[in-house]
Amino acid sequence: MFDYRSKLISVDQALALINDGDNITVGLGANEPPALLGSLHQIADRVRDVTITNCLATVPGEYLSVENVTKAFWIDSWFSTPQLRALSGTGRVSYIPNHLHLAGTRRNFHKRANIMISLASTPEASGRTRFACGNTYEEKIASQADLRILEISPNAPHSFGQNYLDWDQIDYVIESQGYPGTIPAAKPNEKDLAIGRAIADLVEDGDCVQVGIGGIPNAVCSYLYEKRDLGIHTEMMTAGIMDLMKAGVITGARKQADVGKTVFAFALGSQEMYQFIDKNPDCFTGRGEEVNNPWVIARNDNQVSINTTVEVDLTGQCCSESIGTLQISGTGGQSDTATGAQRSKNGRSIIALYSTLEKVNKETGELETISKIVPTLRPGAAVSLSRNDVDWVVTEYGAVNLRGTSIRERVERLISIAHPSMRDQLYADAVRCGYLPVAASVPRLAAGV
Structure with missing residues (x-):
């Protein structure tokens, strides 16, 4: 039986693990961790030159305000969205050219993540914990990251497949009531x-x-x-x-x-x-x-x-x-x-x-x-x-x-x-x-x- 509480930390404790110059990779799209990203702006006065690497950013957050980005964060992204395009004049957002199936492999070659964090569903009885809405690069980045943190939410779907970390591969978990990020359906013209x-x-x-x-x-x-x-x-x-x-x-x-x-x-x-x-x-x-x-x-x-x-x-x-x-x-x-x-x-x-x-x-x-x-x-x-x-x-x-x-x-x-x-x-x-x-x-x- 795995010991869930031994790895449970608060959002504030997770934020305290972030240091100047860190590279943080977050899950793609609906795998973005809403509680952590929603609180990330709180450390904008404390840290400098922290890189947030993402893809299809969907979670709104104060950390993406022009003031907070220019003060503390760099954004590297595999796929730009309106949230990132709004920062195009700051010089703090940069696109990562890629073919999606090589995104994680080539990023690891360039620089490993200090912290990888993704939204995940409630752990299974064995401790196996599944990324909520996909595994595009999450497992690949986690395999070489210094720290692996999963944000556990009962509102995250439990999808079957090759989309999990076993309990011994996880360093910390935080809890939230967050929902996966959504995008509206476009009505055809x-x-x-x-x-x-x-x-x-x-x-x-x-x-x-x-x-x-x-x-x-x-x-x-x-x-x-x-x-x-x-x-x-x-x-x-x-x-x-x-x-x-x-x-x-x-x-x-x-x-x-x-x-x-x-x-x-x-x-x-x-x-x-x-x-x-x-x-x-x-x-x-x-x-x-x-x-x-x-x-x-x-x-x-x-x-x-x-x-x-x-x-x-x-x-x-x-x-x-x-x-x-x-x-x-x-x-x-x-x-x-x-x-x-x-x-x-x-x-x-x-x-x-x-x-x-x-x-x-x-x-x-x-x-x-x-x-x-x-x-x-x-x-x-x-x-x-x-x-x-x-x-x-x-x-x-x-x-x-x-x-x-x-x-x-x-x-x-x-x-x-x-x-x-x-x-x-x-x-x-x-x-x-x-x-x-x-x-x-x-x-x-x-x-x-």
Whole structure:
């Protein structure tokens, strides 16, 4: 029998363990420890140069105020969120370029955590204690951390899988009544629905699917109810996946690996979804280094990855995480899942985006429409997915397959799904860039080529 109280400390005692220059890594998204982060600002006057390493920050906290960050903390993040973008002018927030399945391994190579802390569910009878909503990098970071602290809450789901520390691997526990962080479900708009329909048409009965969160992925899920026996191998468990499981659309019966199981590295969404994964034998939380490994993804035939991007250039380069040099999100598992799906037998990788974006011209103050299919990515834009790894690209004007195509063919196909009002200019830009001959005519390809 394990001795629970021998490792129990208060939040204040945990804060007292933090010293100048420490590197603290917290759990991803819904695994962020709400009690500790909610109190972290209390030591801003005591410590200096403490680095908080996170991913998909969801827990609001005073420690993220400009005053507290500039006084005491540095924020290194694998994936930026609105909370971190609000600090973009401070110089204290920095993005960690990564492929998600290597995030923990490469961070440990660079610098080990002095303290790793994550939200966790109530320990099992053996003392085994499970990370609440995933194990993307938590176990990997904990394996080399100086101290491992788990914030135990009865409101954290107990999910099955490879998402735990045994009692002898834990240094301290603190108790709270905290809930996992949530993010709102985006309601699909007309463009989302048009794109979602086109993507759903590329999904066949029995396919194994990876899908994220947002208006487009939610729209995709809304059109999958007509499918049968879908499987799930995904980095992120979402409410859309939950609803399809409840409806019997997702069974996992035709998977080659983890048959019958919905496999994910982390869950992020609503409290309803967290209750759904709680002790659900159909759900399996895997280690991020394995779930997102492209070769592991490829074990299932007919793997379909569905991701979104900010802009794509005429050669197929995708920027999915920045607007110029402004980091707005992260690469996450996009490259992992896209390349993994293409290694799968009959697998497909799909990148989706709106054809245009409306924005205010800073000089004129007028609203203008710009193309998201562009001749070249804007200066400073990150290439999240190499043009070597792009497969299907979908807008509200159709879907085109770039696999194995030349630059000329890519240009023609991408122009065919650009906004009609942008196609002539994109053609002229393609000629100027040397992608098309001067005498060429503007292609009018049918969607799905």
